[in-house]
Amino acid sequence: MSLPTVVPAASPTPAPRRPAKVWTRVAGLAVAAALVLTGCGGTAASGSDGEGKSEKKTSSAAFPVSIKHAHGTTEIPEKPKRVIAVSWMSLDVVAALGTVPVGVDEQWGGDKDGYNPWFRTQVEKLGGELPEILNYGDAGEMDFEQILSLDPDLIIGLYSGISDVDYKRLSEIAPTLPYLEKPFDGGTWQNMTRTIGKALGESDKAEALVTDVEGQLATVAKENPQFKGKTFAYGVALTPGSTEVGMYVPYDPRVRLLTEMGFENTPSMKVITDTVKGTNWYGGVSLEKLDTVEADVFVAWANDPKEIGYSLKDPLFKRWAPIKTKNYAFVKDATLGMATSGPTVLSIPWAMERYVPMLVDAVAGKGTPAS
Template identity: 80%
Template sequence: MSLSTAAPTRAARPARIWTRVAGLAVTAALVLTGCGTSSSGSGDDTKAAGAASAGAFPVSIKHAHGTTEIPEKPKRIITVSWMNHDVVAALGTVPVGVDKQWGGDKDGHTPWFRTQVEKLGGKLPETLNYGDSGEIDFEQILSLDPDLIVGLYSGITDVDYKRLSEIAPTLPYLERPFDGGSWQDMTRTIGKALGENEKAESVITDVEGTLATVAKENPQFKGKTFTYGTSLTPGSTDLGLYVDYDPRVRLLTEMGFENTPSMKAITDTVKGTNFYGGVSLEKLDDIKADVFVGWAYDPKEVPYTLKDPLFQRWTPIKNKNYAFVDEAPLGMATSGPSVLSIPWAMERYVPLLADAVAGKGAVSSAGS
């Protein structure tokens, strides 16, 4: 099999985040998502925290850059990564500053986040600025007077962490860049930081119930193998595929699908902060999958991809067992799944996947 760890044609994150973190020049995009399993400050630790008093401060959370101590319940929170602002809002606090979201409205806010802010009766937060090379605007962050900065799903460098920590307690990625663990882990970790352990468990239970209902009502998903990738653009020789710990991949497994064992060969080649691998278009048949799910930054990329002669002959494409997400909001919701975005996405995502399983070759914009 010809494998590559070259970036997918369209990266899963906005270019400014990439340049800030990994120094990669990638086209602004979605999905998203970074990735990885995490244990520090999550899993058993955060479940144990859920049993503790919700108001127990100070709180200490270990992470890749050290340990952050939060002396008292934070009220002015800035988030510098995907998904984290959703969690903060879901737990009852409107952040004062957030990253501009790909797939959001003209102000950079997604519909599910805006709805939650309205529900809380709060004011929509300021969106953060970044330099041309992805540099954090520390002055803007300072001006917002935060008492907590959250970036669990980010690539905050050691230098960035030190500078941010001079402004307010900062919670970066726990183990590696773009590794906040599962959406449940991130919710529990942020719940611990906010002193909202019980509420975190409650919202997790609700969303897990939603996903369990989806799986129950769609038994055709169970056991179907899949791989999740990108669309192609002119000059593409490889298809970018996301590894098993990527958020968008994890979400599909929670809906009953199974990530194809064929991905192991690609995952084993992925190094560093990458959350994707690649396979030569000439070797696509080495990837055995019942269904292909992909996303496109530009809807025009979908017909281009489907017309590619090498892509066309791949079994899930030839049999029309594919689903393309080419609408930005749905792409964001399913690439960066959170306790707010998952419920919003299901009524749009499930029919798309059902059509893929049924061999109807679905594209999200076609149903708009």
């Protein structure tokens, strides 16, 4: 069966620039992990409260399932067995709930095959085969022929930019669950877990996973009381020619993750949000106006470790308070960048032992070295 080429969904990047070659191929990915500021009028999953909590049902007893989203309502008649996960995070949740996807997007920071370690470990634990990596055209268009050949009975893209046209084409293949409210906004990782749990008939298991990981984050906060009340801004390392610092808005996943560990958003967030353009999930603060952003700590990701050294040498950037006092943490490992930019019930536990020590050093004024 031949499916027509469609207008591709927007292909966001995790920061104000394209981070790596994978982003030229993957429609519906973002760094990090991320989001837009204007809504599409969608609603939360049917049968859930404002936090996306679903009624506790499991397996066949949960079906049929009806879930509302930005493009309409998706009906899932029976428990899915062959799931395709588009974009970030969804694949982790599907696997964590006991189903190995048959097709997934190549993941930023993944190994030579395109899989992140926490996902590969979970698939091995389940005794399944690693899924097929989805193909995209040069303009980011989906390979509908490939998707059709995988014979899915559910397509999930909660953290994606699936357009209305794409949604209609995908729905011709299988029930499709796109973003609930806004492109590249999967909501909280808790909400995403519960929504996918409902779609797979595993609401009880989803709730147990959320409780477990929330407990781990609460432990991190308890064991690191120095995090409490510390204000932060999350941004991007500079590159040659940069005249501003890219910084993320409050609902971005990596920002939310820090607040769950005890940190507080900068009280100067309006300075950042006022610079957001269009549907971007980040703003750009001029280097000359960095002192208008109040923050005890600056956390950022770097596409290349060399960018850290470049940033720290910039005459304007290094005068900014958290940089001057070495209260900064640069995530220079792409895999850790993915784990914390698109946090999930699988990636958060993996990330904590690597991420927390960096944050401890940042609060203590022992910022990440350039090399």
